[in-house]
Amino acid sequence: MYTAETSFDEDLLDAVIQFFADQCPPAVVAQAESGGVPRPLWSDALALGFPMVGIDEAAGGSGGTVLDTVAVLRGAARSAAPLPLLEHSLAAWLLARSGGELPAETCATVAVGDSVEVTGGTLRGRIADVAFAVDADVLVVLLPETGQVALVQDFADGLIPGRDIAGMDRDLVSLTGAESVLLLSCPVTTEELALRAALLRAAQLSGVLQAVAELTLRFAVQREQFGAPIATFQAVQAHLVLLAQAEATVGLAVERAAIASLERPAAFEIRSAKLLANEFAREAARAAHQVHGAIGMTREYPLHLFTRRLHAWRTVDGHGPDLERSLADMAGRAPLLRGILDDSDWQATR
Amino acid sequence: MYTAETSFDEDLLDAVIQFFADQCPPAVVAQAESGGVPRPLWSDALALGFPMVGIDEAAGGSGGTVLDTVAVLRGAARSAAPLPLLEHSLAAWLLARSGGELPAETCATVAVGDSVEVTGGTLRGRIADVAFAVDADVLVVLLPETGQVALVQDFADGLIPGRDIAGMDRDLVSLTGAESVLLLSCPVTTEELALRAALLRAAQLSGVLQAVAELTLRFAVQREQFGAPIATFQAVQAHLVLLAQAEATVGLAVERAAIASLERPAAFEIRSAKLLANEFAREAARAAHQVHGAIGMTREYPLHLFTRRLHAWRTVDGHGPDLERSLADMAGRAPLLRGILDDSDWQATR
């Protein structure tokens, strides 16, 4: 039973923040856009157990709950860590829920194989936009048709690399039947996977929003124009306030959604958190760039590392008309305010 | 043929503005909320021909085009004139298009009789939300079922008075068959009437936006807080700029839509003008009140006379999802930019 006091692991968060602040300065992030995932950074993170936080120890994980996974993803996102932490975590979770586990010392990613054919233990079909596929050793594919999950290795031959707006890999995977595949029966639905992905993606956005708010505030306090720090101008202050609101609102929303998800599907809470994260990401990117002026439009200054991730992540794993409609449908299904004040699984029961 | 130079009658506009500035100060407008249409003001306006501007002289009008009607409505709206100028004009126009005309020295209003039954020259049925019905001598009803227009008199018995958010009459008319009715065959469709109403309503909004921008600017220059006129604060300046943009954008849009309507249905232009008028009305009301602070929230200061009309008029004669959908459908029907740059009847021809 989670109580009114259930909260975030602040020590874990601090450790993650510190690790990435030390090991993942802007130069490392920028380098990953051409060089791919920095393997030493990944190995170090893995050695500390970060990518497996929130996965049961019985499944090779570091233990903890999804609340801890949220802490790790947020802390890493504050440094724009160019690692498949979210994807690896989802892959490990799918396997753990299916009684399996990831190989040790690996780098995994995850996908849904909507149009993948399963024939006698081999997979055939294409999966678009798989994050970090080029960098991963293992691909974990949810197969909704057969209710299975597949742990795939040796899939490099069929890869066509691509990138997202943040310069991170988003690759086309072609499975030809030649891959090494382990199939497990899996109780997780695509809907459940999508909800967990939305929550974790919102957690990443919350971390980036912190970084953007902090970077912009520091800039505004230091940068002088017209003989004064620009932070003293009302027009700039409006942007700084928006950034603080983005950080505060999305930060709390993600934690509350994660806590709710410990006990129930929490579709309303997770979708609300993701929608707020998306909207504030959009507004925060705009505000931060407006404060920075031309300096922020270059790749010589680190703001772009964060705002590009805001754009990349606000448009995946729950976004746009689909997200809005699903949330509006839930809101319309029962007395809205009563449901919110109850803070219980109202959307499922009415 | 209207040319690149076709424009607004500035002399007419100036005359109307001056007349209402003199004859219709805030006290007169406020008084009309309990006392109804001020008949002396109406008689004076009628004597000057204002309510019949844009109606052919052959139909008892003052002559001119809809562009002149726009000028009259805008000029009167700058003083929030509590008169059925728009309704009277539409009534006269419906009759003129049908070969009829309004009685002299009258005060008319207009309605669409969707559910009015026509039997042997008598009308039966209810029409909701008829503007100024209590004050009008004549009600002109478009009857889409029979393709007719009815000039109705002696309808006072069946009236149930109501008001809109600006305190102006919006009454329920019940036609019992006992009224005096003149029926004419009418070529105007409800769609055409709605478009003309939308254009004229947008013209009114453009006049109110001028008044609000001017009132707010003057207030901000005079009002001091923290030892300086509030107009010198960046946060206030943002509101003042929005108000100037509302005035400039809606003003020009209405004139362009009116000019386009001289040659074609101009549905795209009129709906665009009304949508912009609605949106800027909403934003301008907010900005103007924010600048004014508590003073503007009272009925002792004239701002409310204008902002309440912004709300009343942004929500009638083209508004909300219906307006948005109809405009989006047109925008999607052809290459949008080409159509706009062509400035021709592109939306009808593709």
Next chain:
Amino acid sequence: MTPRAALRPTSLTESERALQQQVRRWLADRLPVGSHPPGLGMAAAADPVFSADLGAQGWLGMSLPPEYGGGGRTAVERQIVVEELLSRGAPVAYHWVADRQSGPSIAAVGSEEQKATYLPGIARGEFCFAIGMSEPGAGSDLAAVRARAVPADGGWRIDGTKIWTSGAAWATHILGLFRTSDDRHGGLTQFIVDTRTPGVGIAPITFIDGSKDFCEVTFDNVVLPSSAVLGEVGGGWGQNTGELALERGGVDRWLSPAVLVDEWAAQPDADSRELALAAASLWAFRGMSLSIARMVDTGQRPVQLAALVKEMATRFEQDTVEAVSRWQGRLPDPDEPAGLLSRAVLAAPSWTIRGGTTEILRTVIAKGMIRDVHR
């Protein structure tokens, strides 16, 4: 370092949920749907009988000390009661200011005599307080207050005019800010004024929606005993800003359009983007208000956070009313039975003005952030 750092997720405990259920049951009986015209959050109707009934339940003055008739309960418990009231548009105006603001102020800085005199009546819902702060020349800029109190006959004599005082028409007391010296900030003092005192004149100023609870209050040679001073002479500025600060993060900053939103959400053709944004925002603000109340209960004073929430929550209230009005169309007279939306459209601008304008709050928040960077 940043305001967020302090916000912790929290939810209701079992006993808090029990209170919530208890309030709901009572309200379902006392205030069934249709029994009252629903109001707009804290600007709902005034109903002294309802306030007295609420007081009898122990749901007024909940956080006041028990020795003065208060409930000695938590900020979270008070929030639970307020949520249920505002989400129904309950007639809270008679007790609102006293319960939320004046009572806690008197408890914090009042004399023993003042506590004994006022707090029990506040907790019973008998006293209705109004706030006398603004003047024609002093809206956002309270340092420009000119209404003056001068020592006279062992007490004080006050003269001047307060304006835009909500609820003064039926108030039993006015908690007013008066100038006792020319020092801009240090020359302001708070006084508790019984509205029956000779020389107090109360005249309604018609509000934009036609209602009459907005007032001008004149003080013409009003003689007060020295016991009318609340807190320190010259300490009014700090006492007053402290009073405002924590209330900013409360549920009343996002529940004003509660009844409208609930109705709108039930419409199948409501714009899904706008409804989704409204639903997600309400959920988020509820969490923020609850976290702030929990912080208050642990002795913290999250003043910056409260301002941060008020600034965006009141804009959200306005956005929501605009979305509903755009969707619904024609706005009838606010006095009609279907006039709630019209009243909301008209009153909405006041939500980003009262209790600190958007512009003032942004400056306050930004200054705090800059200060924290330099620390």
Next chain:
Amino acid sequence: MTPRAALRPTSLTESERALQQQVRRWLADRLPVGSHPPGLGMAAAADPVFSADLGAQGWLGMSLPPEYGGGGRTAVERQIVVEELLSRGAPVAYHWVADRQSGPSIAAVGSEEQKATYLPGIARGEFCFAIGMSEPGAGSDLAAVRARAVPADGGWRIDGTKIWTSGAAWATHILGLFRTSDDRHGGLTQFIVDTRTPGVGIAPITFIDGSKDFCEVTFDNVVLPSSAVLGEVGGGWGQNTGELALERGGVDRWLSPAVLVDEWAAQPDADSRELALAAASLWAFRGMSLSIARMVDTGQRPVQLAALVKEMATRFEQDTVEAVSRWQGRLPDPDEPAGLLSRAVLAAPSWTIRGGTTEILRTVIAKGMIRDVHR
């Protein structure tokens, strides 16, 4: 009195429509769909051959005097050509600055020799100008310019650094603002610098979308003849702000996302509210730009109006890109063939920064309004 008072509706004359058709026919042939990766308004690709072809049609330097190779045509005619170019995302960057800004500046304040030297090449599309204004410490605040020009050997020697100079990499000339005395505004002078002059160094600064046309330009002991001064020594401030002012109301302020909007409008499931707002706004801005061009052609200088339009049109451009990106979802690498939306998302913040930030423009506009009230 108010800015609106000056805006008059206008539409194209028969001969202007003929020009529009002529440009369309030529572009359909010269730049068929698919022949070029479409660009984002004035930030499209640079293609010297295309610019030369355009010049050969008489569609560059259109408003420059015929005696210097210009077209002697109207601002409206120039707008017609620009509309057709930008709405196709045509590669305009090579000639853009020279055609829009530097050419008219030289025509306005240049010497006879300068006009003869530069204008014909500008009209032929041979010269590519870049603007050297901003410095690391002088973004919005141009009075803080520190790059310095000192008299030397009958000419000038310049030293310093300019930054965020678009297109300097391929520019033939830089029109730069340099400090010639310590007077904040009166100490600034404009110089025309051939980029081949010894001591001029041009280094790309990678732009947020990965492109390289944003540059740092260093001047290390660069010796210029006295004929390099444009206009008056010490007159650079006024010349420079004049140069900027009228360009603000142009079509390039609302056509940046033209290609995206056209594609989006054709999608049956685009959000109808957002599409309707975009369509109505595009129509409105087109009318405003055309009216401003018509005013310029009658000798007026609607500087305030142009700023008013830029401030809202550039915000509209950003709103529109956000709406499209929200609707479309996943944003690929900007370099991919489908990367135009990503490039727009990344570049959009620059639209409310370049040519006067939103914040600066609001102050400029408001000051003008306040001045007019007092008049």
